[in-house]
Amino acid sequence: MTELLFNEDSYLKEAEAKVISVKDNIIKLNRTIFYPEGGGQPGDNGKLVLKDRVLNVIDTKKGEQENEILHYVEGNIDESIINQEVGLKIDWDRRYKLMRMHSSCHVLVSLVPALITGASVGIEKSRIDFDVDPSTLNKEEMNQRIREIVSEDHPIFINQISGDNYEEYKHLSKGAAVSPPVINNKIQIVQIGEDNNIIDAEFCSGTHCKSTKEIGPLEIGKIENKGKRNRRINIRFSS
Numbered sequence: 685m686t687e688l689l690f691n692e693d694s695y696l697k698e699a700e701a702k703v704i705s706v707k708d709n710i711i712k713l714n715r716t717i718f719y720p721e722g723g724g725q726p727g728d729n730g731k732l733v734l735k736d737r738v739l740n741v742i743d744t745k746k747g748e749q750e751n752e753i754l755h756y757v758e759g760n761i762d763e764s765i766i767n768q769e770v771g772l773k774i775d776w777d778r779r780y781k782l783m784r785m786h787s788s789c790h791v792l793v794s795l796v797p798a799l800i801t802g803a804s805v806g807i808e809k810s811r812i813d814f815d816v817d818p819s820t821l822n823k824e825e826m827n828q829r830i831r832e833i834v835s836e837d838h839p840i841f842i843n844q845i846s847g848d849n850y851e852e853y854k855h856l857s858k859g860a861a862v863s864p865p866v867i868n869n870k871i872q873i874v875q876i877g878e879d880n881n882i883i884d885a886e887f888c889s890g891t892h893c894k895s896t897k898e899i900g901p902l903e904i905g906k907i908e909n910k911g912k913r914n915r916r917i918n919i920r921f922s923s
């Protein structure tokens with residue numbers, strides 16, 4: 685099992701770990717700051733710094749077991765590095781954009797009273813597919829509300845609930861037919877805003893920034909028609 689340091693602190697850029705297994709170009713560690721692809725967010729890139737060389741991590745994915753994180757490096761590696769200490773460095777510029785972009789997706793979701801049928805978080809823009817009555821979507825109003833939410837600087841934080849209490853919180857799920865990931869019998873809820881001013885609360889195990897102001901200026905791009913009730917809403921950073 686790998687300790688998921690990005691769950692405790694999504695702002696960790698570097699850490700130390702130990703290599704626990706190597707197979708071809710896949711390395712497992714006892715702890716990691718590399719976020720594995722999931723929930724529409726791409727896996728992290730970065731570097732593993734060993735005693736005598738530096739390995740480029742070109743992708744990070746979940747394994748089959750709970751908490752199993754697979755670091756994909758360039759080229760095949762032999763098992764001699766097992767048990768070695770390794771320095772971890774994620775490509776922070778890329779990850780931080782993904783954190784801001786991922787957080788912006790929650791802002792968008794808060795404005796659309798509909799189920800999500802798909803999502804893809806990118807570095808400059810993202811898209812979310814909704815099962816929605818198109819007549820309820822007003823791009824100008826949504827852009828106005830997005831500007832307000834960003835400038836009001838609402839906190840973004842994680843609440844962890846016990847997996848045993850899932851039924852109680854089930855109503856928060858906006859994903860169509862998707863159950864939230866349960867890790868160590870815990871489920872994460874990401875919340876934007878607090879007290880009487882909660883903007884959004886949704887199951888999510890991705891990485892987010894700490895406040896809506898950190899997301900920066902945003903705007904809705906194209907709203908694409910993907911079927912009678914299926915609309916793909918694009919969101920991107922604006923200047």
Ligand SMILES: [Zn+2]
Pocket residue numbers: 786787790874888889890891892
């Ligand atoms: Zn999220």
